[in-house]
Amino acid sequence: MTDADAAAEARRIIADAYRPLPQIPTAYRDTTPLPAYGPTPPVPQPDHRIVPAWAAGTAVAGIGVGATCVGLGCGIWLACKGFAAVTLTSVLFVTLPIAAVAAVATAIGAALRSLKATHTVTHHHYAGPVRLENNTITAPAYGLIARNRHELNR
Template sequence: MPHPEHTPDPIQSDPGLTDTEADAEARRIIADAYRPLPETPTAYRDTTPLPAYGNALPVLQPDNRIVPAWAAGTAVAGIGVGATCVGLGCGIWLACQGFAAVTLASVLFVTLPIAALAAVATAIGSAVRSVKTAHTETHHHYTGPVRLENNTITAPAYGLIARNRNELTR
């Protein structure tokens, strides 16, 4: 790679470009860079004359908006979550209305399913316990000598601040 001091200048090395041509080209490039962009309309004005009486005919309004996929997905998800929350809220409201109506029918309506579930759970627990005791019942036969000793625990406590010292004597 040549040293930066020895690199040829591209404007000076082009033999076909005179000073006046280079000046005109520079002016053209600067004018293109600072040229205002064409204006895009941001509003639509209907220039058709209004009728003397009655309603005006509808005019086609140009619309070419594009909704990104993530925005459409977010909108659909929001609608789903909102519908779910409304459904749950209605269910809770109906349950609270049932709890608020204190009649024999409403009390039975609430307590009978709970009592039925409790009875089923008790029956299953009893069946499991009886199966466990039937399989784990064994008779133990002890063959070693049995020693009976006098095991006493002495726990003296003396003074204003007592300190426990449990002593096991055999």
Template sequence: MTTDPKHLTDSEASAEARRLILEAYRPEVPAAPTYFRDTTPVPAFGTTPPVPQPDSRIVPQWAAGVAVASIGVGAGITGLGCGAWLLLQGLASVTLTGVLAVTLPFAGVGVAATAIGSALARVRRASTTNVYKGTVVQRTEVTATARGLFSRAKAGR
């Protein structure tokens, strides 16, 4: 059998390819078992003794942080959603009687403020005396200048 690829027959090339493939995919380390069977006998009655089950999983710190943050965000969003639901339920059950009952104190305060303000305005007006000294000049000339797109009007002084 010749190992030079230029001089192999079809059957020799097929055998060489099979050998190379088997050599490439041969496991170098024996496969570790992925199961465990406990062969200790189970008692006929009563509870079974505990069997140690070591846990070797390691969770990265960033993954634990993301999980905690996700739980926090979810709880916060749920709280906001519940608050919005309660607010909208309250707004949906508004009646005329309820609106009047809530706004009546504000209306009373508004009426009282208006009454006090008008009374104070009348007191001030009764005691005010306007005395004008000097000449009064009234100018009514208007000068308009239109330039381009915009125009301005100036009152004469």
């Protein structure tokens, strides 16, 4: 190959390397004109899911059941470990369910009391006239050791 042929081949290879790639559209734009008034017609959106909906629901339920079983197993293991060792932690672990039952009983009692309180009648025990004036309290405190003087300005 001569120098001229080599130079021509090199120019061709460089030109092929730097040739712009064809533009491939990455999105679809619907060019159909919209109606002048009224709702826009729906655009079909085909469903291309690989897994059917019932199978996905079953998988999620299985994950939930598995996580629940693992949690219960860890709780039972911790309970057995706590009952086996007589330490402050084990005593607290034994009293924790009792405290939980007491908290639930307190919450139920508070809920019942609030339901009972909704039927009460509010009665005000004052019978004098009400004065609405500009009542401001001035409380100046100056210096390192302050003497508080509260003055009611009427």
